[in-house]
Amino acid sequence: MAQHHFVADYEKLVAELVATLPIDEAMARAVGGDYERTGRTLCAILRHLGLADGQSLLDLGCGSGRLAWALGQTVRIDYLGIDIVQALLDYAASRAPEHYRFLLNRTLHLPVPDATADMLAAFSVFTHLQHAETYLYLEDARRVLRPGGRLVFSFLEFASAEHWAMFDRTVYALRLDALPHLNQFIERPVIDLWCEKLGFVREQFIDGSAAPWGDAPPLWQSLAVLRRP
Numbered sequence: 001m002a003q004h005h006f007v008a009d010y011e012k013l014v015a016e017l018v019a020t021l022p023i024d025e026a027m028a029r030a031v032g033g034d035y036e037r038t039g040r041t042l043c044a045i046l047r048h049l050g051l052a053d054g055q056s057l058l059d060l061g062c063g064s065g066r067l068a069w070a071l072g073q074t075v076r077i078d079y080l081g082i083d084i085v086q087a088l089l090d091y092a093a094s095r096a097p098e099h100y101r102f103l104l105n106r107t108l109h110l111p112v113p114d115a116t117a118d119m120l121a122a123f124s125v126f127t128h129l130q131h132a133e134t135y136l137y138l139e140d141a142r143r144v145l146r147p148g149g150r151l152v153f154s155f156l157e158f159a160s161a162e163h164w165a166m167f168d169r170t171v172y173a174l175r176l177d178a179l180p181h182l183n184q185f186i187e188r189p190v191i192d193l194w195c196e197k198l199g200f201v202r203e204q205f206i207d208g209s210a211a212p213w214g215d216a217p218p219l220w221q222s223l224a225v226l227r228r229p
């Protein structure tokens with residue numbers, strides 16, 4: 001089977017960071033930095049959206065476990081983290097509660113039975129995928145979610161003036177032939193179209209500068225909240 005671009009991208013990034021930085025720093029930087037602060041924000045978002053004791057969460061692109069670490073301190077859930085880099089999964093497991101499960105998956109499908117997740121999160125993941133890849137994960141997310149279950153994912157959009165900096169950086173790197181990571185923008189009408197095609201209800205968009213969860217800082221990336229009817 002051909003290797004997807006995201007595997008090569010992230011294997012390279014993680015290998016470079018691990019070779020040059022202390023492990024905690026490398027593992028934080030691999031997922032965007034600010035491990036504990038961002039972890040608390042991700043956790044606050046899911047709690048705000050109703051994640052509660054006894055529920056099951058699928059964390060797609062869990063990385064080095066910022067979210068798992070924060071959840072472990074606040075709520076007792078059935079957690080499954082999926083990622084494409086084993087070193088990130090190993091580090092995430094080392095900082096998470098023992099009953100949390102972590103799985104390497106390099107396909108465009110979710111290796112999870114039908115209708116078993118109350119919530120599915122994908123933070124800063126679709127920002128690095130092609131639209132058709134994201135679409136396939138969304139399609140499978142609908143299968144994996146229980147009726148009434150929610151999918152929340154973060155995204156970058158040209159409608160946000162703050163997100164322009166990310167696009168600008170990508171252009172700058174390309175000019176220098178630096179072959180940057182894929183940084184993908186998704187516009188709100190595209191998400192609404194995907195919902196229509198896949199049978200999701202789009203419940204809300206949350207601006208990157210807003211923090212309706214109250215007790216943690218905003219995420220900076222925008223959020224889409226989808227519900228499986």
Ligand SMILES: C[S@@+](CC[C@H](N)C(=O)[O-])C[C@H]1O[C@@H](n2cnc3c(N)ncnc32)[C@H](O)[C@@H]1O
Nearest residue numbers: 006010031061062063066083084085123124125
């Ligand atoms: C920017 S990091 C964010 C990690 C984590 N969600 C967080 O916010 O702390 C993106 C993560 O997505 C993972 N990733 C990229 N493509 C993926 C895919 N197709 N399936 C699962 N994980 C993927 C990367 O290995 C990386 O850990």
